Amino acid sequence: MKIRIRYTTQLRMALGIDTEEVDLPEASTLLDLLRQLRQQHPDALSQYALNAQDALQPSVLLCVGDQHVGDDLLKPLHDGEEVTILSVISGG
Amino acid sequence: MPEDQQPELVESEWTGSEWTGSELTGQERATYQWQMWVPDFGEAGQRRLKGASVLVTRCGGLGGVVAYELAAAGIGKLILAHGGQVKYSDLNRQLLMTYDALGQSRVESARRRLLELNPRLEIEAVAENVNEQNVRALVAIADVVIDCAPLFEERRLLNREVVAQRKPMVDCAMYELEAHLTTILPGASPCLNCLYPEPPMAWRREFPVFGAVSGMVGCLGAMEAIKIISRFGDTLAGKLLACNLRDMTFRTLAIRRDPHCPLCSSIRP
Numbered sequence: 001m002k003i004r005i006r007y008t009t010q011l012r013m014a015l016g017i018d019t020e021e022v023d024l025p026e027a028s029t030l031l032d033l034l035r036q037l038r039q040q041h042p043d044a045l046s047q048y049a050l051n052a053q054d055a056l057q058p059s060v061l062l063c064v065g066d067q068h069v070g071d072d073l074l075k076p077l078h079d080g081e082e083v084t085i086l087s088v089i090s091g092g
Numbered sequence: 093m094p095e096d097q098q099p100e101l102v103e104s105e106w107t108g109s110e111w112t113g114s115e116l117t118g119q120e121r122a123t124y125q126w127q128m129w130v131p132d133f134g135e136a137g138q139r140r141l142k143g144a145s146v147l148v149t150r151c152g153g154l155g156g157v158v159a160y161e162l163a164a165a166g167i168g169k170l171i172l173a174h175g176g177q178v179k180y181s182d183l184n185r186q187l188l189m190t191y192d193a194l195g196q197s198r199v200e201s202a203r204r205r206l207l208e209l210n211p212r213l214e215i216e217a218v219a220e221n222v223n224e225q226n227v228r229a230l231v232a233i234a235d236v237v238i239d240c241a242p243l244f245e246e247r248r249l250l251n252r253e254v255v256a257q258r259k260p261m262v263d264c265a266m267y268e269l270e271a272h273l274t275t276i277l278p279g280a281s282p283c284l285n286c287l288y289p290e291p292p293m294a295w296r297r298e299f300p301v302f303g304a305v306s307g308m309v310g311c312l313g314a315m316e317a318i319k320i321i322s323r324f325g326d327t328l329a330g331k332l333l334a335c336n337l338r339d340m341t342f343r344t345l346a347i348r349r350d351p352h353c354p355l356c357s358s359i360r361p
Contacts, residue, residue, distance in 0.1 A: 008270060008334065008336070009267050009268070009270050010267070010292070013268070018339075047293055048292070048293075057292070057293065058288065058289045058290035059288050059290060059291060059292035059293070061287060061288075061332070061345075061347070063345050066343060066344065066345050066346060067345070067346050068332070068345055068346060068347040068348050070348055070350065084343075084345075086272075086332075086334065086345075087292060088244075088265075088272075088287070088288045088291075088292055089265045089266065089267035089270065089271075089272055090241070090242055090243065090244055090247060090265050090267075091154075091242045091265060091266050091267055091299055091301065092150065092152050092153050092154025092155055092240040092241070092242055092264065092265065092266055092306050092309070092310075
């Protein structure tokens with residue numbers, strides 16, 4: 001199944017891309033997705049999303065569609081969904 | 093619209109303090125006439141603004157515009173907290189700072205500029221950033237807090253105090269051409285700790301910024317405060333507005349409380 005990922009703020013700047021699409025096996029979860037992304041972009045994803053212990057970095061919000069999913073990394077994904085990795089920002 | 097027909101705040105069941113408002117003078121009616129035509133706002137809403145106090149911290153690129161728009165709208169009192177002196181690098185976005193005020197107190201420059209627009213405005217200017225020693229007292233004298241602070245520690249302190257004191261807070265932030273905005277109603281919406289229990293591993297204090305971006309967020313933050321105080325419209329309680337001015341996308345994300353949040357999980361509306 002195809003999942004679209006949207007990157008924001010610092011993660012977007014670290015990767016140099018706004019979005020990408022990945023192929024995942026059916027019945028994959030958010031954790032499966034993040035692990036795959038971490039494999040593709042080890043430094044940026046480890047720092048801004050999923051650490052080496054497979055825990056979500058505390059300064060990140062994960063959204064599926066427009067819904068914040070908290071730390072429910074075992075949430076199953078469905079073909080065509082969009083996942084946003086939103087890192088906290090601060091400034092004015 | 094008569095007072096007893098004012099709509100309830102629809103976005104949450106938060107029942108904060110009631111702002112009874114103050115009578116308007118003839119000058120005020122003339123000044124705010126056009127905004128009193130806004131449905132569901134009217135004279136009752138205007139009186140509530142006049143009777144309310146708002147803490148804005150800090151008052152730079154983002155907070156300065158918040159303060160200016162609240163002053164323009166007829167807020168009764170602003171409490172401004174911002175330390176330091178005006179620098180050249182402030183002047184691309186901090187609209188309450190002026191070239192003539194370079195090297196002088198930021199918060200005094202803000203006071204002067206705001207009173208030029210609205211001489212009726214009561215201002216309490218504190219030449220300090222929010223810190224552990226002053227945050228409790230600053231939040232205590234405000235009806236609403238608007239967090240425009242650039243440092244996570246300041247935001248953490250503000251969040252802690254608004255939750256403890258059950259005050260609404262509008263949280264505004266920007267980075268490059270992106271911005272986030274949410275409204276915290278303790279017990280009814282996520283607090284900042286629900287969303288970000290710890291600061292990011294790597295964060296650079298200085299970042300790319302256009303005044304147009306911080307100004308936009310400032311206007312949005314001011315409007316959130318106006319809606320909270322005047323009790324009309326739908327706020328961003330329980331939502332995060334994520335803006336990207338690079339591609340002009342604006343998304344409203346539904347955010348959730350952390351059921352284990354040590355600050356707010358035990359609080360109910």
